[in-house]
Amino acid sequence: MGDSGSDQGTGPGALPAERAATGGTVADETAGHHGHESATLKLVIGAIGIVFGDIGTSPLYAFRETFAGHHPLALRPDHILGVISLMFWSMMLVVTLKYVSIIMRADNKGEGGSLALLALISGQTKTKRWTSGIVLLGVFATALFYGDSMITPAVSVLSAVEGLAVYNPALTPLIIPAAVCILLGLFWIQSAGTNRVATLFGPIMLTYFAVIATLGVLSIWQTPGILVAFNPYWAFMFFVSSPLPAFLALGAVVLAVTGAEALYADMGHFGRNPIRISWLFFVLPALMLNYLGQGALLFREGAEALSSPFYNLAPQWFQLPLIGIATLAAIIASQAVISGAFSVTQQAIQLGFMPRLRIAHTSASTAGQIYIPTINWALMVMVIALVLTFRTSSNLTAAYGIAVTGAMFIDNVLLTVLLFRLWQWNRWWAVPLLGIFYIVDGAYLAANLTKIPYGGWFPLFIGFIVFTLLTTWSRGRKLMIERMRESAMPIPVFIASAANSAARVSGTAVFMTSTPEGVPHALLHNLKHNKVLHERVVLLTVKILSVPAVPEEQRAKLEDLGRGFFRLVLHYGFMQEPDVPAALKNVTQCGQAFKMMETSFFLARQTLLPSARPGMPIWREKIFAWMLRNAESAMEFFRLPTNRVVELGSQVEI
Numbered sequence: 001m002g003d004s005g006s007d008q009g010t011g012p013g014a015l016p017a018e019r020a021a022t023g024g025t026v027a028d029e030t031a032g033h034h035g036h037e038s039a040t041l042k043l044v045i046g047a048i049g050i051v052f053g054d055i056g057t058s059p060l061y062a063f064r065e066t067f068a069g070h071h072p073l074a075l076r077p078d079h080i081l082g083v084i085s086l087m088f089w090s091m092m093l094v095v096t097l098k099y100v101s102i103i104m105r106a107d108n109k110g111e112g113g114s115l116a117l118l119a120l121i122s123g124q125t126k127t128k129r130w131t132s133g134i135v136l137l138g139v140f141a142t143a144l145f146y147g148d149s150m151i152t153p154a155v156s157v158l159s160a161v162e163g164l165a166v167y168n169p170a171l172t173p174l175i176i177p178a179a180v181c182i183l184l185g186l187f188w189i190q191s192a193g194t195n196r197v198a199t200l201f202g203p204i205m206l207t208y209f210a211v212i213a214t215l216g217v218l219s220i221w222q223t224p225g226i227l228v229a230f231n232p233y234w235a236f237m238f239f240v241s242s243p244l245p246a247f248l249a250l251g252a253v254v255l256a257v258t259g260a261e262a263l264y265a266d267m268g269h270f271g272r273n274p275i276r277i278s279w280l281f282f283v284l285p286a287l288m289l290n291y292l293g294q295g296a297l298l299f300r301e302g303a304e305a306l307s308s309p310f311y312n313l314a315p316q317w318f319q320l321p322l323i324g325i326a327t328l329a330a331i332i333a334s335q336a337v338i339s340g341a342f343s344v345t346q347q348a349i350q351l352g353f354m355p356r357l358r359i360a361h362t363s364a365s366t367a368g369q370i371y372i373p374t375i376n377w378a379l380m381v382m383v384i385a386l387v388l389t390f391r392t393s394s395n396l397t398a399a400y401g402i403a404v405t406g407a408m409f410i411d412n413v414l415l416t417v418l419l420f421r422l423w424q425w426n427r428w429w430a431v432p433l434l435g436i437f438y439i440v441d442g443a444y445l446a447a448n449l450t451k452i453p454y455g456g457w458f459p460l461f462i463g464f465i466v467f468t469l470l471t472t473w474s475r476g477r478k479l480m481i482e483r484m485r486e487s488a489m490p491i492p493v494f495i496a497s498a499a500n501s502a503a504r505v506s507g508t509a510v511f512m513t514s515t516p517e518g519v520p521h522a523l524l525h526n527l528k529h530n531k532v533l534h535e536r537v538v539l540l541t542v543k544i545l546s547v548p549a550v551p552e553e554q555r556a557k558l559e560d561l562g563r564g565f566f567r568l569v570l571h572y573g574f575m576q577e578p579d580v581p582a583a584l585k586n587v588t589q590c591g592q593a594f595k596m597m598e599t600s601f602f603l604a605r606q607t608l609l610p611s612a613r614p615g616m617p618i619w620r621e622k623i624f625a626w627m628l629r630n631a632e633s634a635m636e637f638f639r640l641p642t643n644r645v646v647e648l649g650s651q652v653e654i
Contacts (some may be wrong), residue, residue, distance in 0.1 A: 043274035049201030053333030054259025060159040062255035071248035082238025084229035112267035119546035141410040143466035147459030148403040153334035159393035160330035163323035187380035213286035216293030223296035250447035350574040355631035399455035476624030479615040488518025509534035522604040549573035
């Protein structure tokens with residue numbers, strides 16, 4: 001992992017995760033915490049409300065886009081059966097087999113998601129050639145997520161509100177203003193936290209899934225012949241009879257599985273088993289019943305129902321309530337993606353790929369409930385710009401899919417390393433399985449690349465910008481720390497010379513440094529200008545490990561350097577927020593207990609200078625310098641008492 005720190009003591013360690021993923025721990029932990037049925041049921045309902053919003057709102061647009069999108073299929077019975085068959089088997093292979101059955105076994109201390117998996121693999125894979133490439137792929141998957149997190153709220157809310165035009169065409173002019181107002185409200189409430197509203201998510205999504213399943217059943221009842229679509233024969237014959245249209249249709253079919261990666265990312269909140277139960281026994285059946293119902297509707301009514309097969313499933317009197325239910329589901333799907341963006345950003349900061357940003361906790365009881373103003377407002381601007389630019393969900397779906405399929409393909413690469421390097425699966429099992437995943441995801445990615453001229457360039461553009469920022473910060477921090485380490489004085493030499501010559505004053509001085517070697521720049525500057533040393537001098541480094549959480553008893557590692565000098569290293573997981581004063585209260589091995597009113601914290605703030613030996617191109621140096629200037633103060637990030645902090649400047653060439 002890269003180093004996110006500066007001379008203020010932040011930065012992940014290169015220490016490995018404490019154990020490899022074995023595929024058996026999350027189930028055990030879930031059983032330990034949620035052993036009885038009522039707790040499991042509560043987690044299942046919670047998972048339905050949070051995890052499945054994105055994939056759950058896909059019926060609003062996915063099936064329609066295959067016949068009315070940018071590459072419309074001819075409305076023929078064999079095409080309808082072929083598309084539904086593809087959707088079903090995609091859900092079985094991509095969601096059920098790949099994510100639910102296999103990838104969700106790869107937990108990093110119970111946590112899931114691309115960065116958690118990346119941290120796990122990087123910690124366990126010792127070959128440097130492998131590790132650097134895997135890190136870049138994992139970072140790019142994270143960058144693509146930001147493009148996806150902009151499109152998902154826009155397409156979900158817009159497709160739900162478009163039901164107004166189905167109910168009454170005269171209401172069409174209200175669609176965009178209504179969507180913009182809903183999105184403004186959604187982003188506006190983020191700072192207040194979603195803890196109270198989240199308790200309603202489960203029941204609302206349960207209602208939504210029950211309604212769409214019921215509408216599907218009623219339609220299937222009228223045209224039961226649609227049930228033959230479960231036979232993979234129809235998907236196979238679709239490609240045999242219409243190879244090019246079938247390939248292009250994959251770009252829309254994949255919309256039925258967008259959100260699959262959320263199952264893995266949210267595993268840490270609900271556990272593996274509740275997500276599996278809710279998917280297999282509730283969400284998957286509801287989605288397939290609705291898709292089958294939409295197909296049956298097109299069998300009966302043809303092009304007349306094509307404007308919105310989802311809303312046309314409902315009788316006229318129920319369409320307005322259905323619009324309300326679908327809009328609530330779209331809001332919940334958007335909320336899940338926004339919360340995911342906050343969570344991914346926090347992980348990226350802790351793992352050294354982003355500068356420090358202000359993170360506010362919106363729940364006293366739930367650690368995962370956070371709010372990051374910079375990310376929230378940036379997302380809001382981009383989402384509303386997307387709605388105003390693309391104007392219809394059909395246009396937006398052209399931009400949707402590339403980021404998702406790109407991330408899914410990268411997950412295959414991470415899974416390959418996982419199966420062979422960490423789990424050491426038998427090649428006779430692993431190679432055919434991976435072959436299926438690469439073929440399926442590769443085909444979806446290739447089909448989505450045809451969308452680039454129609455809007456698919458947008459998530460790629462956002463992804464490359466974010467990837468450049470993440471890698472620039474990681475590289476810049478590494479170079480800065482290397483330069484500071486080169487000029488650092490060995491601590492024994494400093495203690496021997498300074499301890500006798502400098503005057504000692506009462507109290508404790510904590511000098512925060514990103515590396516546990518050498519003398520911090522802030523200490524040298526303080527001695528140079530003030531010509532005094534405190535009675536107790538603590539050189540403090542905060543390390544972020546490649547595990548989600550570090551137990552309290554393993555937090556601090558203290559070394560007595562002699563003559564009142566101590567080296568202290570605090571360890572945190574990448575899902576934890578560093579709180580230096582709280583950690584210092586538990587350190588008792590270096591004399592008296594720490595009293596904040598008798599402790600001064602010294603920080604160094606670096607200024608970059610042009611270098612005669614640049615470690616990266618000048619344009620990247622300028623980007624890094626801009627990110628460094630706009631990073632949140634270490635004082636706030638580490639929760640240091642504001643009236644006990646002294647900042648000293650230093651200049652660094654990279």
